[in-house]
Amino acid sequence: MADLHGVIPPLLTPLHADGSIDVESIHRLVAHLTEAGVHGLFPLGSTGEAAQLTNTQRRQVLEAVIEANQGKLPILAGIIASSTASAIEYAEEAHQLGVDAVVATAPYYYTYSQPEIIAHFRQLHAAVDIPIVAYNIPSMVKMNLDQKTINTLAQEGTIIALKDTSGDVSATRGIMLACEGIEGFHIFSGLEWVSDIALEIGADGLVPGIGNIAPADYVAIYDAIQNGDLETARHHQRRMIELFNICYHGHSQASYSAGALGGFKTAMQLLGIFETRQMAAPMTTIPDENVAPIREILEKLDLLPIEA
Amino acid sequence: MADLHGVIPPLLTPLHADGSIDVESIHRLVAHLTEAGVHGLFPLGSTGEAAQLTNTQRRQVLEAVIEANQGKLPILAGIIASSTASAIEYAEEAHQLGVDAVVATAPYYYTYSQPEIIAHFRQLHAAVDIPIVAYNIPSMVKMNLDQKTINTLAQEGTIIALKDTSGDVSATRGIMLACEGIEGFHIFSGLEWVSDIALEIGADGLVPGIGNIAPADYVAIYDAIQNGDLETARHHQRRMIELFNICYHGHSQASYSAGALGGFKTAMQLLGIFETRQMAAPMTTIPDENVAPIREILEKLDLLPIEA
Amino acid sequence: MADLHGVIPPLLTPLHADGSIDVESIHRLVAHLTEAGVHGLFPLGSTGEAAQLTNTQRRQVLEAVIEANQGKLPILAGIIASSTASAIEYAEEAHQLGVDAVVATAPYYYTYSQPEIIAHFRQLHAAVDIPIVAYNIPSMVKMNLDQKTINTLAQEGTIIALKDTSGDVSATRGIMLACEGIEGFHIFSGLEWVSDIALEIGADGLVPGIGNIAPADYVAIYDAIQNGDLETARHHQRRMIELFNICYHGHSQASYSAGALGGFKTAMQLLGIFETRQMAAPMTTIPDENVAPIREILEKLDLLPIEA
Amino acid sequence: MADLHGVIPPLLTPLHADGSIDVESIHRLVAHLTEAGVHGLFPLGSTGEAAQLTNTQRRQVLEAVIEANQGKLPILAGIIASSTASAIEYAEEAHQLGVDAVVATAPYYYTYSQPEIIAHFRQLHAAVDIPIVAYNIPSMVKMNLDQKTINTLAQEGTIIALKDTSGDVSATRGIMLACEGIEGFHIFSGLEWVSDIALEIGADGLVPGIGNIAPADYVAIYDAIQNGDLETARHHQRRMIELFNICYHGHSQASYSAGALGGFKTAMQLLGIFETRQMAAPMTTIPDENVAPIREILEKLDLLPIEA
Secondary structure, three states: OOOOOEEOOEOOOOEOOOOOEOHHHHHHHHHHHHHHOOOOEEOOOOOOOHHHOOHHHHHHHHHHHHHHHOOOOOEEEEEOOOOHHHHHHHHHHHHHHOOOEEEEOOOOOOOOOHHHHHHHHHHHHHHOOOOEEEEEOHHHHOOOOOHHHHHHHHHOOOOOEEEEOOOOHHHHHHHHHHOOOOOOOEEEEOOOOOHHHHHHOOOOEEOOHHHHOOHHHHHHHHHHHHOOOHHHHHHHHHHHHHHHHHHHOOOOOOOHHHHHHHHHHHHHHHOOOOOOOOOOOOOOOOOHHHHHHHHHHHHHOOOOOOOO | OOOOOEEOOEOOOOEOOOOOEOHHHHHHHHHHHHHHOOOOEEOOOOOOOHHHOOHHHHHHHHHHHHHHHOOOOOEEEEEOOOOHHHHHHHHHHHHHHOOOEEEEOOOOOOOOOHHHHHHHHHHHHHHOOOOEEEEEOHHHHOOOOOHHHHHHHHHOOOOOEEEEOOOOHHHHHHHHHHOOOOOOOEEEEOOOOOHHHHHHOOOOEEOOHHHHOOHHHHHHHHHHHHOOOHHHHHHHHHHHHHHHHHHHOOOOOOOHHHHHHHHHHHHHHHOOOOOOOOOOOOOOOOOHHHHHHHHHHHHHOOOOOOOO | OOOOOEEOOEOOOOEOOOOOEOHHHHHHHHHHHHHHOOOOEEOOOOOOOHHHOOHHHHHHHHHHHHHHHOOOOOEEEEEOOOOHHHHHHHHHHHHHHOOOEEEEOOOOOOOOOHHHHHHHHHHHHHHOOOOEEEEEOHHHHOOOOOHHHHHHHHHOOOOOEEEEOOOOHHHHHHHHHHOOOOOOOEEEEOOOOOHHHHHHOOOOEEOOHHHHOOHHHHHHHHHHHHOOOHHHHHHHHHHHHHHHHHHHOOOOOOOHHHHHHHHHHHHHHHOOOOOOOOOOOOOOOOOHHHHHHHHHHHHHOOOOOOOO | OOOOOEEOOEOOOOEOOOOOEOHHHHHHHHHHHHHHOOOOEEOOOOOOOHHHOOHHHHHHHHHHHHHHHOOOOOEEEEEOOOOHHHHHHHHHHHHHHOOOEEEEOOOOOOOOOHHHHHHHHHHHHHHOOOOEEEEEOHHHHOOOOOHHHHHHHHHOOOOOEEEEOOOOHHHHHHHHHHOOOOOOOEEEEOOOOOHHHHHHOOOOEEOOHHHHOOHHHHHHHHHHHHOOOHHHHHHHHHHHHHHHHHHHOOOOOOOHHHHHHHHHHHHHHHOOOOOOOOOOOOOOOOOHHHHHHHHHHHHHOOOOOOOO
């Protein structure tokens, strides 16, 4: 994990119409991403609906991703758990299955103080012998991981990286500067609209949900920034912002999350990678009549296979 | 469950110093509550730190409460799960263990729409043959159960009761009026400072966390309101508001929740009912130097045993 | 102001169709309230759209209310100002016009600390020789007046009363208990759905916006609680909760506030007291097609004049 | 206003110890900024404590800035008003005094719908013949100006520019793309830590509060980005992030705003530009013992005059 970098998409979790895990589609997804040149795989994140899966389903997803990957890319397993005890259980299992690292949120039912969040990561680190990436996503977890919290955990070696989806690029930059001297500490951005910028100001990589659909564009952004070719990076970034319009065609009664993740899954179905666009309960699946506008967006961006 | 009513405390979860479930203290707790005349037992709620326990620990708590209860009081098991699938698993297990009902929150990692929350309760109801109480606690879950949502679920028989801990008594009253004609639907209040009021305006019962410590006071409030004796109700209610001061002696680095639940557990230890005041990770346990002010409050309210 | 008590409605501000102050309607409003037996008049509160009026318009409202009142009832002028300096200017003007007290919010553009909020009230008190009522309305002002802040200001005599519209009845009760021993300190509730309860647990009076329309019902609630007649209080309280349904017929593009205050104004127009239902900019006025459901609610509650 | 661009700092408002406007310090401030090469002056913004000044004081500030400027730079006057009516009054006055444009927030006491916010800007535009810049600052105003709102107002010519201080660079970028084809529409960023980035992705200019202290650094960032010299831009940007540490030395009882603006004023006093560091009520002024760490930061960045 010493050179963790690049595009590490948070994998969507394809489901059969009955809600069970669709292992074949996972294999197609891993192939799709690997062929595009991504640098790692991150199953069981927020994009992967991890919080909506049972423990059995989580395990099935990890096993399928590991089998499909055949040891090619580093695998980072999401640990979205409402308690320290569950986080340890999930991480231990992921470790035994053989993933390379875990990406763990703060616990999220109660509201915790920053020292309690630090305690959470320390206990996870003490309990399981696996590298930990801290996952900051206050829109879901209610609490932000403060700069001082990240700095403390990074300095002492409890975490090897941060995945920041706080939405506040100024804060991410502050963390980058504060952690600059820390050997082997990496910062990843989960913001899909400012990936080019995040890389420019020093991020080591990207965790773009929409990268499930268009991984080649995100790899192109990453490569372009490494080569100082801002124009190419801007071109692909703009395509991705346009692609994001697939997120606004959810069921009229659905939450924003169901519309966004549902738009992603619908695109994957149109690409022929997923068999269905089924969401895990209780999220509402995109209705038939809302598929056409998503297809149009993909067509406009030349993302559909020729015969589709 | 047709005549669900009265004082149904959300049970604290006593732990050994190593964090494991303290079954003997659970037995003493159940005896303490039963002797005071409470009308039901509600393990695995927010007060019971359910979100911080492993699945194994949850099961141990339920088994201990069921064994200690010996079939005397109705048992309502908390279902605090971040997904519909997990909620169904937990409810199925609780059902097989033999509890009388479950008290379920909305799922709480993502932000859901009200129709999705309705879908969650309907799927839980379809999957497990057990009465469901809806548990409204937006401070933890992020989303409120709207009046229309409650009304829909109550009308169709998906839920038999509501436990409202929204903090907005006006809203609770609106729900009471809106659900007035629904046969067999019950409303419980989780607000410890206005229990007398909630009962006066029509609540069927109370779910007071601080009732772990002073169940007799809450039973007295309930009985007094039934008898139209407002003065007695006010007297005990005031005692309880004063008792609430035990919540403000947490560790200086702890969250409010850790201080409040920690204050409860410290009181239980001082009463000789709990062996320790240990909190589940990552909450901070009350330090030794903060015990004295909690003892003083208990003494002032004559809640400590004579020899203490 | 030593015996401030009872029903003190926050007066709506009637406007002509061109947005100018409708002085004649103010006279009819004051007569309507006085005849119903209210105990005071509170112009320029949130219900009065004070924050949407110019300084000139505020003055016109005060002058009209003072003239209409003819010295009969105490007048409390709202001071909704985003700064201490403006609050002092408004209070000085109100004092010179001859009102009996002012009802002042915290300043509300920046987010202030509690000590800064205390400083605000102290400076207002030092600058203008008029009794001050603190107005707690965090939904508008962003900040809550904490129990300790209220207690400090009450103890030292900076404020003579609190008008609490925080929505948290538990917190109001905590303030009541904390301020119990303070000579001459009064607490008023701004919550229209739990007026009976607020009075039962010790409030000195009510500030109900919907009392513009049905002041006699609120006076009946107040009198009934004084006489220990809970049944009568409950009856009128229920009518008022039902009346509140006039708040849900705003323009489809309007904010909640515009719908609620617009519903109030529409009712006043239907009662023949206001000439128009015009809102101050930028709030949207209730469209013609939304008047009928409001009329129905008034009719059902027998609030319309016989010939209407 | 057709070529509005560059660094337009929001001017601090220097006060005498008695809280009155310090006109001489305003003259020194305008000279300091002009000499550094800024492209415009923006008095009466949030940084200028506009919401804490009386109408008379606002006018004094504008007059002093206009006099000091001698027609050299465009002046944009802040219009921070809680109502449409007051915004029109302030804008009319600013127009008569001769400023070049106004920078107006949404009204901010009530919570408004987006159509009501659109109505606010349209009424302001219809009433006063002066170019309007929309000022998006949801942390103060509670409401965000949505992309569609900005787009509508820009398309129809109601506003000529946006000053975005929403903190969400992704959203700013979305607005930039959505408004790309609109002739003469400009976007300014109020985010001091990502100024270089904002310019890179298409912002026309910057409105940095901390630019009061170090205007030359922000001008250097602007020039470097124009010249494609990212390295120089990064260098100055990093200095500015470091300079931001002056914001964390407020009085222990003060709000964050009082600490940040107080830190700015303390720096200006140390630079010999402001006579005092006095804050307007009710913000707490920085105490003497907190000046030293601010001086150290300035020294480390070589911002103090040689003899200081």
